[in-house]
Amino acid sequence: MSKYLLNKFLYTVDRDPELVERYRSDPRGTVAWWETERANAILNVPSGECSTWLKFDDAEREALVTHDYVKLFELGAHHFLTLTLFIALFERDYAEPLAFQREYARKLSHFSLPYPDVTT
């Protein structure tokens, strides 16, 4: 299990406007492309010098492919990264301000303290 890699996906997509749209419209294709092409890129290093060992397990990949932020919370993805990206993905579909954020909270309401550990 790689909380780090989940976070890296959320972080690198969230900071790129084109990737945000691509992940919204084609989550399965975007996750597959990202895992092949981007998962092992070290962010501050030229492309030839990459890592070789990073990949999602099946539950992580499926959570990303299905836009399942409840599962991401359960897996210990960082709550701030998940929230920020999913607001960018889906807030636009809700008429009332904060309606998406409140639905997000309701869908997590079965969690009690302590929440899944986000330590990487």
Next chain:
Amino acid sequence: MATIAAVIASTHHPFYYRASTSAGEDRPPFADEWVAKITAFRETLTRARPDVLLMVGSDHFHQLWLDNMPQFLVGKAPCYDANWYNEEREFGLPRLFLKGQEDLSAHILRGGLDAGFDLAFSNELRIDHSITCPIITLRPDADLPIVPVYTNIFAPPLPQPSRFVALGRALRSLVESWPSDLRVAVIGTGHLSLELGGPRQFGPHGPDPEFDRKAVDWIASGDIEKALGEVSLDQLWEPGNATHGFMDFMLMMGVAGEGEKADYVDTFDLFHTMEAYFTWYPTPLPATPATLPAAEESK
């Protein structure tokens, strides 16, 4: 030596800019009261007539990332660009540009390292809303040079709360030993109870009003001992999953000093968070121009 013109601690709410600049149907019902509170808070900095701002905040996974995460980092650059695409997207924050004060940065780095804080540094730092929110609320002209200090309140493992307090005390001492005749305001922002990306987010109040009430009392009375006695890294998850930002308030209590009562205290019970604003004047205020309201008695 430099003078501490003011010590200011507050929450940083990224919705303030949009709320305060919106009009008509877009203007939320709480905007006018919020603007009035911020305008009064801003005056507490203005009347201290600062020349330099030492600003404590926390990068929200913008430039600092999990492959190379510093616990405490001091910016040392001649200039700082500010705010990021996702802050523009989500909060409507404007891009800003601030001058740096490299001489003070260098003094803090050298002195901090020699005092036992293994500070990281950055010569090219794009700062985010933890520092630009107080620029927008307290110094919207963005006309003073800054030294940014970033703390890790986001990515566990985190430093202990006592370490934040100790760094605050060290920053106070370092500013006071800076060979300069400039007036430095130390401004830091954090959170009271806060939940982001969890089941208690975006409720009608902060997730733990009882914690907020206690925290405001600790800060206003400078009761560092009590805060340290009740707060721990494990306990801070309970008031809300983003409440570790309270450690930046604890850092600022370290700057202000044990038992130092704040000269200005205000709060605003906003949806999903308690906003809180504190100012201390460690040194007498400069003479007040006749056009400004009389300053409160300072110590």
